Amino acid sequence: MTDIPGTLWTLVATPLSYGFMQRALLVAVLTGAVCAVLSCYLVLKGWSLMGDAVSHAVLPGIVLAVVLGLPLAVGAFAAGVFCAVATGYLKDHSRVKEDTVMGIVFSGMFGLGLVLFTKIETDQHLLHVLFGNMLGVTDRDLIETAVVAGLTLAIILARRRDLLLYCFDPRHARAVGLRVEWLHYGLLVLLSLTIVASLKAVGVILVVAMLVAPGATAYLLTRRFERMLMVAAGVAIGSSVLGTLASFHINGATGPCIVLIQAALFALALLRDQLMRRRALA
């Protein structure tokens, strides 16, 4: 036991000698990275609840996609956008507050998804859709996730300045001639795509954690946006690697392990922030 580097190496190498663990690690890193980049925008915009809502709302879309023989991504995507549009419509045409409307719409859609699931024969397991099935990821799943995640990342990074301006100050964005409605719905589309990409890894219920924690952590650590993107991605990728390896050793579910490590890193960032501020005051 004195050989610490050797022990560490076995801790890492043993899980990775299995093919399913290699695929799990890859899919976790991909998912973590794309969620982290988007989470920076969601945190700045105050859209954490939106992530929660859209991720639950995709469930009926997934079931219908199975029925119609479409790719799951198409159904999930349509349902996610429907949730956002329906929320906007109901809010504009009634006197109920936005967060209440959102709660009603996404819980209603989630409930509908559950009912559809019991009535329709699918080859999907409900629990896999809800909580992901990281250890059962196939090569095909890996490719699908990589394509969706890569596409989403590319779009976000290409338009990162426009999106940033929109999140910080929509009025200014409009004033300089950006099409604010397009950016609004663009961000929603990216959110739905990200949730689709995360389906295999963490499922629709835990993805909201990955859509909040990295951005919030990075927000505490830096004040420059470009750096915030990188810190968030670093935090998420690190948590994905550590969480996947840890879940192998403690024989627990992978998604929750990753989320808990992200939360722990957030707590550390919070502690550092507090210490810095206290020192600044002293």
Add this chain to the structure above:
Amino acid sequence: MSELLVPFAYDYMVKAIWVSALVGGTCAFLSAYLMLKGWSLMGDALGHSIVPGVAGAYLLKLPYAAGAFFAGILAALGMTLVRTHTRLREDAVIGIVFTAFFAAGLLLVSINPASVSIQSIALGNILGISDDDAFQVVIISVVTLAVLLAKWKDLMLLFFDESQARAVGLRTTALKVLFFALLSATTVAALQTVGACLVIAMVVTPGATAYLLTDRFGRLLAVSVAIGVSTSALGAYVSYFLDGATGGVMVVLQTLVFLAAFIFAPRHGLLAGRRKARAAAEVASP
């Protein structure tokens, strides 16, 4: 016809129906207040946060309600602590804390799958509820309802106009603590009927629906409770024919009632709004 009565021949169905109705009514009572305050996220967060407590309690063979309360209080403290110490937005803080708690609960269940199934925590399992758990649910609901009936006017004043409430000598902080205690108690009960993921519907939708139908708060409470009781009982009943998804059926019913109110409500509905706009247009252009 007799086929429709089949569910009532089973003890477990009768139990599920009346327990669901009781829980639905309690949740609906609280939903009137939550909806006014815009605290929907709070209901969702509490519903998820109590999961590790429930998982832990089943593991240690303690009453599930005790564990749930403990976790709920921890989560509330955590949120307060983080919120007072950062410049982060409130929704992000709530999001991080509740998902971390939920993840901890899922991890506990995954390490010890024998004690309780993940499905019954996330999605509820009122059709298979044990007598022991049903007893806890009933006690929680009855106590919550009793307190609410005694204090509903004080809470109303607190939520509509806090400074006025203070001026007439109400202890506002104590009342707020009371409200959150009641809210967590109800989410603990609702966990058994619809599960952690759908608790939010139970504590939001009936109140919002009633809000579209009436302008007086006393009546709003009555309408909300009526919606909660009827959709929950009917949901449990219908789920017999669907072989499950009890929580899903209840929530879908509540959403449908909301949509009906959204369109047809006599004064605040979509059609009423159109009528009003048309009447205004006719007055404007004679």
